Amino acid sequence: xxxxxxxxxxxxxxxxxxxxxxxxxxxxxxxxxxxxxxxxxxxxxxxxxxxxxxxxxxxxxxxxxxxxxxxxxxxxxxxxxxxxxxxxxxxxxxxxxxxxxxxxxxxxxxxxxxxxxxxxxxxxxxxxxxxxxxxxxxxxxxxxxxxxxxxxxxxxxxxxxxxxxxxxxxxxxxxxxxxxxxxxxxxxxxxxxxxxxxxxxxxxxxxxxxxxxxxxxxxxxxxxxxxxxxxxxxxxxxxxxxxxxxxxxxxxxxxxxxxxxxxxxxxxxxxxxxxxxxxxxxxxxxxxxxxxxxxxxxxxxxxxxx
Numbered sequence: 615x616x617x618x619x620x621x622x623x624x625x626x627x628x629x630x631x632x633x634x635x636x637x638x639x640x641x642x643x644x645x646x647x648x649x650x651x652x653x654x655x656x657x658x659x660x661x662x663x664x665x666x667x668x669x670x671x672x673x674x675x676x677x678x679x680x681x682x683x684x685x686x687x688x689x690x691x692x693x694x695x696x697x698x699x700x701x702x703x704x705x706x707x708x709x710x711x712x713x714x715x716x717x718x719x720x721x722x723x724x725x726x727x728x729x730x731x732x733x734x735x736x737x738x739x740x741x742x743x744x745x746x747x748x749x750x751x752x753x754x755x756x757x758x759x760x761x762x763x764x765x766x767x768x769x770x771x772x773x774x775x776x777x778x779x780x781x782x783x784x785x786x787x788x789x790x791x792x793x794x795x796x797x798x799x800x801x802x803x804x805x806x807x808x809x810x811x812x813x814x815x816x817x818x819x820x821x822x823x824x825x826x827x828x829x830x831x832x833x834x835x836x837x838x839x840x841x842x843x844x845x846x847x848x849x850x851x852x853x854x855x856x857x858x859x860x861x862x863x864x865x866x867x868x869x870x871x872x873x874x875x876x877x878x879x880x881x882x883x884x885x886x887x888x889x890x891x892x893x894x895x896x897x898x899x900x901x902x903x904x905x906x907x908x909x910x911x912x913x914x915x916x917x918x919x920x
Contacts, residue, residue, distance in 0.1 A: 630867030634874055634888055646837050646889045654836030658829045663901040665825035666697055672818040673734045676807045680730050682717060691908035692716040698905030700864050701898045729799060733807050739858060740776040741819035743769045745827070746851035753848045757879055765852050780804055823851065833893050837886050849876045866895060
């Protein structure tokens with residue numbers, strides 16, 4: 615079943631990329647990549663690495679608040695391994711599943727760990743939606759109304775959903791609904807996850823997408839997409855939100871399609887936008903390489919113990 619899901623996602627990624635590639639000039643894309651300013655690309659790489667590192671720290675904060683303990687180095691290794699599996703080695707084994715297994719091996723129940731990983735995902739998505747909402751409120755005339763309003767509505771609805779999940783566990787009637795037990799569990803654990811070091815957790819959560827937007831901005835500058843930073847903050851988050859939907863391999867294809875579509879609305883060159891998105895995908899793979907090192911080291915230690 616996992617293999618079928620993987621092949622279906624792979625087909626979606628390939629199909630979307632194939633459609634986009636048919637509408638652009640491949641030679642122009644190659645020239646744009648070769649002319650990219652290396653100093654901007656290096657900045658994009660460093661900033662994206664910082665985003666992943668802060669995400670690992672955010673996960674540690676959440677899991678320790680949920681009484682899972684462990685050191686920062688443990689969560690660093692686990693998070694980077696998960697990122698590598700998601701980006702550098704797309705397989706039917708997802709990065710989130712790898713994180714669950716890593717923590718469960720320390721003596722915890724997998725379903726409890728899964729809730730913690732889900733809360734980390736939800737928290738990250740909430741921070742991304744908040745930045746998107748603020749960027750669109752600051753730039754109300756950037757996109758046409760027929761695009762601007764749905765994005766604004768969906769961002770606000772997502773944040774209301776996050777707030778609702780936080781509060782719903784306090785409602786007594788929920789405890790009398792066995793079918794909604796998972797909702798009650800998520801709500802209770804979410805409140806516990808943010809009960810301590812709240813400001814630090816909020817800062818880390820917002821810093822992750824903020825740095826990712828800076829990485830997109832630097833990649834865009836390297837390729838000649840000289841738009842203001844707030845333009846990237848308004849356009850990129852919807853693409854990243856949609857990559858969370860598990861219909862493609864690590865968001866490949868979906869990210870490119872959304873970015874090409876939205877940037878085209880403000881007159882950007884489709885070929886350069888596609889190149890930027892592909893460059894960003896490569897940056898994600900490069901910044902996940904510490905996860906490969908951690909994974910190989912873990913395999914080496916396991917083989918020695920046997």
